Every structure is written in C-alpha cells, then in structure tokens.
Amino acid sequence: xxxxxxxxxxxxxxxxxxxxxxxxxxxxxxxxxxxxxxxxxxxxxxxxxxxxxxxxxxxxxxxxxxxxxxxxxxxxxxxxxxxxxxxxxxxxxxxxxxxxxxxxxxxxxxxxxxxxxxxxxxxxxxxxxxxxxxxxxxxxxxxxxxxxxxxxxxxxxxxxxxxxxxxxxxxxxxxxxxxxxxxxxxxxxxxxxxxxxxxxxxxxxxxxxxxxxxxxxxxxxxxxxxxxxxxxxxxxxxxxxxxxxxxxxxxxxxxxxxxxxxxxxxxxxxxxxxxxxxxxxxxxxxxxxxxxxxxxxxxxxxxxxxxxxxxxxxxxxxxxxxxxxxxxxxxxxxxxxxxxxxxxxxxxxxxxxxxxxxxxxxxxxxxxxxxxxxxxxxxxxxxxxxxxxxxxxxxxxxxxxxxxxxxxxxxxxxxxxxxxxxxxxxxxxxxxxxxxxxxxxxxxxxxxxxxxxxxxxxxxxxxxxxxxxxxxxxxxxxxxxxxxxxxxxxxx
Amino acid sequence: xxxxxxxxxxxxxxxxxxxxxxxxxxxxxxxxxxxxxxxxxxxxxxxxxxxxxxxxxxxxxxxxxxxxxxxxxxxxxxxxxxxxxxxxxxxxxxxxxxxxxxxxxxxxxxxxxxxxxxxxxxxxxxxxxxxxxxxxxxxxxxxxxxxxxxxxxxxxxxxxxxxxxxxxxxxxxxxxxxxxxxxxxxxxxxxxxxxxxxxxxxxxxxxxxxxxxxxxxxxxxxxxxxxxxxxxxxxxxxxxxxxxxxxxxxxxxxxxxxxxxxxxxxxxxxxxxxxxxxxxxxxxxxxxxxxxxxxxxxxxxxxxxxxxxxxxxxxxxxxxxxxxxxxxxxxxxxxxxxxxxxxxxxxxxxxxxxxxxxxxxxxxxxxxxxxxxxxxxxxxxxxxxxxxxxxxxxxxxxxxxxxxxxxxxxxxxxxxxxxxxxxxxxxxxxxxxxxxxxxxxxxxxxxxxxxxxxxxxxxxxxxxxxxxxxxxxxxxxxxxxxxxxxxxxxxx
Numbered sequence: 001x002x003x004x005x006x007x008x009x010x011x012x013x014x015x016x017x018x019x020x021x022x023x024x025x026x027x028x029x030x031x032x033x034x035x036x037x038x039x040x041x042x043x044x045x046x047x048x049x050x051x052x053x054x055x056x057x058x059x060x061x062x063x064x065x066x067x068x069x070x071x072x073x074x075x076x077x078x079x080x081x082x083x084x085x086x087x088x089x090x091x092x093x094x095x096x097x098x099x100x101x102x103x104x105x106x107x108x109x110x111x112x113x114x115x116x117x118x119x120x121x122x123x124x125x126x127x128x129x130x131x132x133x134x135x136x137x138x139x140x141x142x143x144x145x146x147x148x149x150x151x152x153x154x155x156x157x158x159x160x161x162x163x164x165x166x167x168x169x170x171x172x173x174x175x176x177x178x179x180x181x182x183x184x185x186x187x188x189x190x191x192x193x194x195x196x197x198x199x200x201x202x203x204x205x206x207x208x209x210x211x212x213x214x215x216x217x218x219x220x221x222x223x224x225x226x227x228x229x230x231x232x233x234x235x236x237x238x239x240x241x242x243x244x245x246x247x248x249x250x251x252x253x254x255x256x257x258x259x260x261x262x263x264x265x266x267x268x269x270x271x272x273x274x275x276x277x278x279x280x281x282x283x284x285x286x287x288x289x290x291x292x293x294x295x296x297x298x299x300x301x302x303x304x305x306x307x308x309x310x311x312x313x314x315x316x317x318x319x320x321x322x323x324x325x326x327x328x329x330x331x332x333x334x335x336x337x338x339x340x341x342x343x344x345x346x347x348x349x350x351x352x353x354x355x356x357x358x359x360x361x362x363x364x365x366x367x368x369x370x371x372x373x374x375x376x377x378x379x380x381x382x383x384x385x386x387x388x389x390x391x392x393x394x395x396x397x398x399x400x401x402x403x404x405x406x407x408x409x410x411x412x413x414x415x416x417x418x419x420x421x422x423x424x425x426x427x428x429x430x431x432x433x434x435x436x437x438x439x440x441x442x443x444x445x446x447x448x449x450x451x452x453x454x455x456x457x458x459x460x461x462x463x464x465x466x467x468x469x470x471x472x473x474x475x476x477x478x479x480x481x482x483x484x485x486x487x488x489x490x491x492x
Numbered sequence: 493x494x495x496x497x498x499x500x501x502x503x504x505x506x507x508x509x510x511x512x513x514x515x516x517x518x519x520x521x522x523x524x525x526x527x528x529x530x531x532x533x534x535x536x537x538x539x540x541x542x543x544x545x546x547x548x549x550x551x552x553x554x555x556x557x558x559x560x561x562x563x564x565x566x567x568x569x570x571x572x573x574x575x576x577x578x579x580x581x582x583x584x585x586x587x588x589x590x591x592x593x594x595x596x597x598x599x600x601x602x603x604x605x606x607x608x609x610x611x612x613x614x615x616x617x618x619x620x621x622x623x624x625x626x627x628x629x630x631x632x633x634x635x636x637x638x639x640x641x642x643x644x645x646x647x648x649x650x651x652x653x654x655x656x657x658x659x660x661x662x663x664x665x666x667x668x669x670x671x672x673x674x675x676x677x678x679x680x681x682x683x684x685x686x687x688x689x690x691x692x693x694x695x696x697x698x699x700x701x702x703x704x705x706x707x708x709x710x711x712x713x714x715x716x717x718x719x720x721x722x723x724x725x726x727x728x729x730x731x732x733x734x735x736x737x738x739x740x741x742x743x744x745x746x747x748x749x750x751x752x753x754x755x756x757x758x759x760x761x762x763x764x765x766x767x768x769x770x771x772x773x774x775x776x777x778x779x780x781x782x783x784x785x786x787x788x789x790x791x792x793x794x795x796x797x798x799x800x801x802x803x804x805x806x807x808x809x810x811x812x813x814x815x816x817x818x819x820x821x822x823x824x825x826x827x828x829x830x831x832x833x834x835x836x837x838x839x840x841x842x843x844x845x846x847x848x849x850x851x852x853x854x855x856x857x858x859x860x861x862x863x864x865x866x867x868x869x870x871x872x873x874x875x876x877x878x879x880x881x882x883x884x885x886x887x888x889x890x891x892x893x894x895x896x897x898x899x900x901x902x903x904x905x906x907x908x909x910x911x912x913x914x915x916x917x918x919x920x921x922x923x924x925x926x927x928x929x930x931x932x933x934x935x936x937x938x939x940x941x942x943x944x945x946x947x948x949x950x951x952x953x954x955x956x957x958x959x960x961x962x963x964x965x966x967x968x969x970x971x972x973x974x975x976x977x978x979x980x981x982x983x984x
Contacts, residue, residue, distance in 0.1 A: 029558070029559045029620070029624065030559075030563055030566055030620065030623050030624075031559045031561045031562070031563060031611065031620070034559035034560070034561060035559070036556070036557070036558050036559065036624055037556055037557040038556055039554040039555065039556045039639060042554070042555050042556045042557055043554065043555070045557075046555065062531040062534070062535065063531065063534050063535070063538065064528070064529055064530055064531045064534045065528070065529040065534055065537075065662065066521070066528050067521045067522075067523045067526035067527075067528065067660055068526070068613075068644055068646065068660050069523045069526060069582075069660070070523070071522055071523060072589070072599060074522055075589075075599070076597065076598055076599045079597060082589075082599060086588070086589040086590065086591075086599055087588055087589075087590075088587070088588070089587065089588060089589050090561075090584045090586075090587055090611070091584060091585065091586040091587070091588075091589065091601050092582045092583060092584050092585075092613065093583065093584075093585045093586065093601065094582075094583040094585065095580070095581065095582055095583070095648040096578070096579055096580070096581060096583075096648065097564070097567075097574075097578040097579075097581050097583065097612070098578065098579075099578075105568065105571060106568055107564060107567070107568045107574060107578055109583050109585065109610055118601055119523065119582070120589070121560075121584065121613075128521070128522065128523070131522050132521065132522075132528055135519075141835070147531060151644075152560055152643075152644065154560065156587040156588065168559055168560050168561070170557065343633070
C-alpha cells in the first residue's frame with residue numbers, strides 16, 4: 001500500500017495487473033501461463049461456485065467427475081472439436097521419470113516408459129464424457145441426462161493474463177443429453193439464463209444475452225449462446241457460453257437411445273461453462289483506483305469493523321460495544337471481521353480493506369464511545385456517515401442490499417452510455433477509437449465481412465442479441481441488406 | 493438388480509467391485525487406471541468435502557489453488573520426495589497436436605511443439621507450493637501460513653481399483669509453514685485429529701491414530717502420522733496421513749524468514765491429505781450383501797418414502813399424508829425423497845434403495861392409510877416397525893442418530909473382535925491366515941525385520957499407535973527386545 005495503484009485512466013491494463021496482485025487475488029506461477037489463485041481470490045471464487053452450484057442443482061443437475069486425460073483416439077473423434085483444440089493441447093507422452101545418469105540428483109524422462117497412446121490433458125471434456133455417455137444411455141428413460149463437473153482444464157495459450165486467459169483454469173462444464181432437439185435447445189437457453197441471472201444478481205454485472213456468429217461458435221457446436229459484459233474500458237468480456245451441440249457428439253461417439261416408439265435415434269446434446277475468467281469480469285466491472293469494489297453477495301468479508309484506540313483499556317471499552325454487533329451480524333449470515341490487531345494503524349487498515357473491496361466499514365473511536373455512535377463508510381461511493389449504535393445492524397443490512405443494487409445500476413448506466421447505434425463505416429471506426437464500447441450496427445451476415453471488419457478494426461461481433469428486433473438496414477461495411485443489428489466491440 | 497451382488501463371504505473383492513458399479517458410485521473409464529465418479533458416488537464425496545472443508549476452516553485454514561503442472565527442475569529439488577514419486581509420474585512433453593499427414597482425420601503430436609522443460613502432472617504439490625511460499629514468507633509475521641487445496645492428482649499406478657487406487661484421484665492437500673518445530677508438530681497432530689474425528693463422527697469408521705515407521709513415511713517427511721481403519725475382511729486401510737516435513741522443503745526451496753530476533757531461519761512445514769480413497773473405506777466398512785450401508789451424516793438421501801398404491805386416487809390419498817412429513821423433514825435439514833413414480837414396483841424400489849444405502853425407508857399403503865400408520869425400515873439392521881403417523885418425524889430424527897451411532901459401534905466391535913495381541917511367530921502367521929485383522933505385536937524397531945515380515949506374510953506395520961503404552965517385550969520375528977507394540981495387518 002506504500003505506493004498507490006496505477007490509475008485506470010492512465011493505464012487500464014497495468015491497473016488490472018497490479019490490482020490482481022496487490023489485492024491478493026492471484027499471481028503468476030513458476031509454470032508458464034499458469035496462475036496461483038491466492039486465498040483471498042479463491043474465497044471469492046468459492047462464493048461464486050457455491051451460488052452457481054446451487055442454481056445448477058435447482059435446475060435438476062447433479063455433479064460427477066470424469067478423467068483429466070483424454071486418449072488421443074477419443075479426442076479426435078469429433079472432428080471439428082478436435083480441430084478447434086488440437087493447437088493448444090498439453091500432451092502426456094510418458095509415465096515415468098528416472099535418474100539422469102549424467103547428472104546426479106537430476107531426473108530425465110524414462111524413454112522406456114512411453115505411453116502406447118498419448119493422453120491429451122482435457123481442454124474441455126465433451127470427448128471423454130460422450131464416450132462414457134454411450135454406456136449410460138440406452139432408452140428414453142435414461143434421458144435427459146443432466147450432469148455438471150467442476151474441474152481444471154488446460155489450453156496452451158501463448159499470451160496469458162491472470163484470470164482472463166491462463167493455460168490452466170478452473171471452471172464448471174455442464175454436459176447434457178436429451179431425447180429431442182427442442183429439449184436440448186430449451187436446456188441450452190435455460191443455462192444461458194442461469195448464467196445471466198448469476199452475473200446480474202450476484203456479480204452485479206449486467207450482460208447481453210445473445211448468440212455467437214458461425215465464426216465464433218464453440219468447435220463442435222451447432223449454436224453457441226453467450227453472455228457479454230462491458231468492462232470499464234469499454235471492452236467486451238464473454239462471461240459464459242452455452243452450446244447446443246446438435247447430434248454431433250452423439251454421432252461421433254455413437255450414442256443412441258430407443259425412443260418411446262422403440263426406434264433407435266441419436267441423442268441431442270448441450271454443454272455450457274463458466275470459468276475463473278469471471279473473476280476478471282468481476283474485478284474490471286466495478287473496481288476503482290483505490291482497489292477492488294466487490295458486490296456484497298460475493299464479498300468474503302462483507303463488513304469490517306476497525307477500532308480506533310489507544311491502549312488495551314480503550315480497546316476493551318470499544319470491544320464491549322462491538323461484540324454484540326458482530327454477533328448480531330453473524331446471526332443474520334453476514335460475514336464480519338473485527339480487526340482489533342494493534343500491529344497496524346487504523347489508516348493502514350482503511351487502505352487495506354479498501355484495496356480488498358470490503359463493502360462496508362465501521363469505525364469506532366473514543367468520541368464515538370462517548371456519543372454512542374459509529375462511523376459507517378461504504379466502499380462503492382466512499383460516502384461516510386455517523387449512526388447511533390442502536391439500530392446499526394439494520395442499517396448495515398440495508399446498506400449491503402443498497403450497495404449490491406447500486407453497483408449493478410452503475411455498471412448498467414455505464415454500459416448504456418457506452419452503447420451506440422452506428423450506421424456508417426466512418427462513424428464505426430471513429431467510435432471504436434474515441435468512445436470505445438458496444439456498437440450496435442448492421443452486418444450483412446457473411447463470415448467474410450465479419451473477418452474483414454475484425455482485420456481492419458480489431459472489433460468482433462460479440463453476439464446477435466436474443467432480443468434484437470427485426471429492422472431493415474444496411475451493413476456498415478458492405479452496404480448489403482441486413483435485418484437486425486448485432487453487437488460489435490473490441491474484447492478481452 | 494435382477495441378479496444379487498456376490499456374497500462378501502464368498503468373494504469380498506468381487507463383492508466390492510460389483511457394489512461400486514451397481515450402486516452407481518464409480519466405474520472405469522477409457523483412460524487406463526482413471527475412474528469416472530458417477531453422480532451418486534460424487535454426491536457422497538461432496539458431503540465428505542463439505543464436512544472436511546468446514547473443519548479445516550474452523551481450524552484456521554483457507555483454500556487456494558496451485559498449478560496442476562510442476563516443472564521438472566522444481567520437482568527434483570527435494571531429493572527424497574522426487575525419488576519417491578519419479579517412478580509414477582505422468583509427464584507432459586508437448587503442447588500441440590497436428591494433423592497426421594498420413595491418416596486423414598487423425599492427429600499426431602507436433603514434434604515442433606516440444607516443451608523446453610518437461611512438466612510433471614502433480615502427484616502431490618509440495619514442490620510447486622513451496623516454490624511459491626518462498627515469495628510469500630519473509631517475516632515471522634507471515635507465519636503460520638495455513639493453506640489447503642482441493643485438487644486432482646495423478647500417480648501412475650500399475651494395479652488400480654476403483655476409489656482405492658486410481659491413476660488420477662481427487663483429494664485435499666494441506667500445506668502449512670511455521671516459525672518453530674513445536675508449532676509444526678502441533679499442526680501435524682491437530683490435522684490428524686481432524687481426520688480421526690471426521691472418520692469417526694461422519695464416516696462412522698473407528699480409526700487408530702499412529703505414526704508410520706521410517707519405511708512407510710511420506711517421501712520428504714521427517715514423520716508421518718496416519719489413521720488406520722479396519723475393513724470387513726480384516727484388512728487395514730490407511731484413511732489419511734499428516735506429515736511433519738521438518739525443514740526439508742524449506743531448505744530445498746530456500747524458504748527463510750526473519751524471526752522476532754531479526755535472524756534468518758528456515759521455516760518448518762507440514763502437509764496432510766485425504767482422498768477419494770475414503771469412499772472405498774466407507775463402502776467396505778459398513779456395507780452388506782444387499783448393498784451399501786451409509787452413515788446418515790454422509791447419505792445423499794437420508795430418508796426415502798415409498799408409497800404402495802394402485803391408481804392415481806390411492807396415490808393422492810397417500811400423498812396427502814406424506815407431503816407434510818416431507819416438508820417437516822426438510823425443515824429439519826433432513827434430505828428426503830418421496831418416490832411416487834409408477835414406473836417401478838415397490839419391491840423394485842425397496843431393493844434399489846437398499847442397494848444405494850438409504851438409511852431410513854418409509855412405506856405407506858392402503859392399510860396404513862386406514863390405520864393412520866407407516867412402516868419404517870432401517871437399513872443397518874433391516875428391522876421394520878409400524879408407527880403412528882403422528883410423531884413420525886421425531887421417530888425418524890432419532891432413528892437417524894441411532895443408525896449413525898449403531899454402525900459406528902458395530903464397526904468398533906468388529907475391530908475389537910479382530911484385533912489380537914500376539915506374542916509368537918507361529919501364532920502371528922496362523923492368525924493372519926485364519927483370523928485376519930489387526931495384530932498387536934512387538935517388533936525390534938529395525939527396517940530389516942519389518943521388510944522380512946512383509947516378505948514372508950504380506951503383513952505390514954500399519955502404525956505405531958499414539959496411545960501405545962511402554963511395555964517390555966520381544967520382537968515376534970527376531971526375539972530382540974522391544975518396548976512397545978505396533979499394529980500389523982495386511983492392507984489395501
């Protein structure tokens with residue numbers, strides 16, 4: 001804390017990197033592109049996991065666990081999926097190390113322990129899971145099969161950034177099988193809704209629900225749905241995807257069932273996932289030059305109480321007032337920390353909890369003791385007010401709700417202000433540079449135009465919003481006819 | 493369920509394998525030695541995780557996440573640890589696949605994408621974690637560092653068995669660093685206590701707390717503490733270990749801190765873990781020829797209600813009685829399933845829930861309706877009794893506690909009956925064959941004798957019990973003097 005964070009307005013990217021490290025969220029490890037998720041960062045991820053897991057279970061899913069490794073022959077079975085991930089696969093080729101005869105104390109790969117078949121470290125688990133589903137599905141009675149897995153996956157990315165793009169990341173991946181196309185599509189849409197609800201209600205991040213263009217689809221999917229969020233620099237971040245897999249994996253792995261008419265048919269599939277990337281979205285959506293701003297629903301510490309005291313006697317007098325508050329808050333399920341350590345000054349603590357994004361801070365000193373008051377500061381607006389101790393628990397409870405709502409609304413206003421309808425190429429290019437954000441514009445529907453625009457501007461089609469209305473227009477680049485607007489942006 | 497399980501008395505090993513599969517706990521996968529943990533099995537594991545995680549947090553630990561991969565140069569830094577695990581390491585050597593020019597649609601490892609340094613898939617994480625701790629620890633103020641990780645690990649075992657020994661398994665691994673030797677030992681012992689408490693209070697499995705002999709120590713530890721449980725075939729299963737690492741990893745990774753006297757010193761370490769192996773212990777400790785017997789505290793479904801009905805009208809009348817019971821049980825936090833499906837007969841359902849180990853079963857039919865009663869069957873004793881509907885919720889609540897206690901006591905009696913003090917070699921050999929169990933015997937304290945006994949009988953020293961009393965005796969094999977008894981057994 002001796003030195004402040006870089007300012008967002010000066011170097012957003014540097015601000016992000018520094019914030020992630022200083023707030024003890026994550027750091028780079030000794031393994032290229034792999035991160036260490038530090039305890040404070042992990043405790044936020046645990047809160048995300050818990051909330052998502054509850055939502056998955058409420059919608060009828062159960063968890064299971066499938067192998068980390070995918071034998072190469074299974075990996076290549078669904079051709080598009082294999083092609084999409086082949087270039088970034090970590091591959092296990094050997095199962096033993098041995099002493100290096102030329103260097104005492106060193107090890108080398110044992111050439112006699114080469115695997116007969118190489119194993120791919122899962123970049124995603126469709127292949128291994130569908131090869132298993134083949135044995136689990138015989139009849140329509142076995143459907144739908146609604147399974148989720150919490151796991152680590154590895155994609156050998158060349159340029160990595162903490163949380164946003166790492167070689168190994170943590171995620172959940174749902175994999176479901178259905179008797180009909182309609183049911184599979186309904187599942188795909190339902191899970192997109194679950195993600196959107198989670199993003200908006202827990203992360204306080206407004207998202208646009210949409211579909212990806214063919215270019216941006218998941219490798220092996222017939223359709224990819226996504227939620228897209230806007231970061232404070234106007235760039236888009238894909239926060240979750242839900243894929244309608246058609247019968248692609250069922251055909252690749254020969255997963256058939258006998259339907260009610262006793263005929264054999266291929267099943268229909270979906271898969272959907274969110275990852276530790278959400279941590280990046282959470283950080284970049286709300287935080288400021290002083291540090292993290294966390295939505296109360298995901299904050300590991302929701303309330304911190306900092307006593308301002310000289311000597312043990314004063315601390316004791318303060319504690320007497322504070323402990324009943326702590327107890328009452330805990331009883332309401334509010335996580336509270338009473339930081340009565342005498343190793344740091346109150347000022348140091350204030351800065352530290354600001355950096356860590358604790359939503360509500362109570363301070364109580366000698367004058368408060370005399371007056372029967374406390375000072376409450378909220379992290380989101382930095383507003384401070386003095387309250388009577390009597391009734392302070394209710395004040396806090398309401399404040400937490402207010403903060404949750406406020407940061408959502410703030411992010412929503414920001415997105416609204418930075419989303420523009422644009423109808424000409426010149427304006428499109430100018431807007432991207434001068435007022436980066438989401439651009440709602442017409443596109444002629446061809447992958448070629450999409451590619452060209454990306455090449456010229458680095459902007460991609462984030463999605464075709466699900467609620468886009470029919471509207472006659474002309475493609476901003478080619479001038480060809482278009483029937484609805486899509487969302488363009490530069491993206492993480 | 494068409495065919496019963498193999499009988500324990502005829503083929504214990506086959507009984508176990510079949511039970512794991514038929515009760516939908518786990519199955520083998522397409523990857524040699526790796527298992528798929530099926531939803532029902534995973535839901536038991538989730539309950540274990542939740543209980544353990546709560547206990548870790550209550551004792552001051554937080555979770556974090558470290559990379560899956562360990563660069564070879566870090567892996568080999570702590571020599572004994574490296575030596576212990578080198579022979580069973582999965583090694584990533586490449587980071588890309590490419591199209592096989594000779595086989596359309598097939599992939600091969602891209603020889604141009606060889607890693608500069610090979611990556612070991614973690615068999616355990618001391619190396620990667622201590623290389624990180626080096627940067628986290630500077631001063632005594634940074635200590636103790638109390639971190640746990642939930643993760644998958646890979647050990648390339650040649651002979652595998654579902655849950656008991658698999659190439660990939662799930663576990664938690666605690667890694668702590670302390671300023672003094674005493675504190676580190678206290679932590680090691682504390683975590684052994686946590687494991688023992690979990691085994692006894694949640695799994696209902698009595699365990700012996702002890703220390704491993706030097707031969708059986710974790711590679712890189714100065715001391716390994718363990719809990720040992722007895723299975724129904726009299727064999728031992730090591731259910732958890734807690735290691736005092738001394739300064740071995742601190743020295744290997746140069747982790748020093750400045751103490752209160754401002755002197756540089758190496759920190760002291762511990763690590764401790766339990767894994768999905770606990771699932772094997774749970775299954776083998778309690779289950780019978782009809783299927784699983786689960787302790788209520790870990791049962792995904794604690795109570796199942798099976799209506800016995802003909803036609804929708806009768807079902808409705810039954811439901812009217814049942815739904816308030818369901819509601820009342822849920823309110824008490826008891827997980828209950830009302831299986832009102834008409835696809836299977838009550839008899840089929842009874843067998844199914846017996847196989848799945850549901851602790852309490854309620855059945856209610858036409859006669860019960862008339863009498864205002866229900867039939868309650870407990871899984872552990874198979875006892876059935878009829879109760880008035882009035883008050884049934886309390887009956888169930890008490891019954892769940894009683895079952896938890898009963899299966900613990902049953903396992904404890906079994907262990908007591910099958911633990912013998914033996915004082916001669918002949919008796920030792922005879923007991924192992926005729927009445928397999930734990931043998932409490934004297935040993936001369938040498939690794940050579942331990943090895944010899946293992947070679948001759950396949951029995952190993954499971955542990956030196958922490959509560960072993962001083963007692964003069966003679967080693968059962970060499971006749972040399974010994975001052976305390978140790979526990980011998982054949983083991984999983």
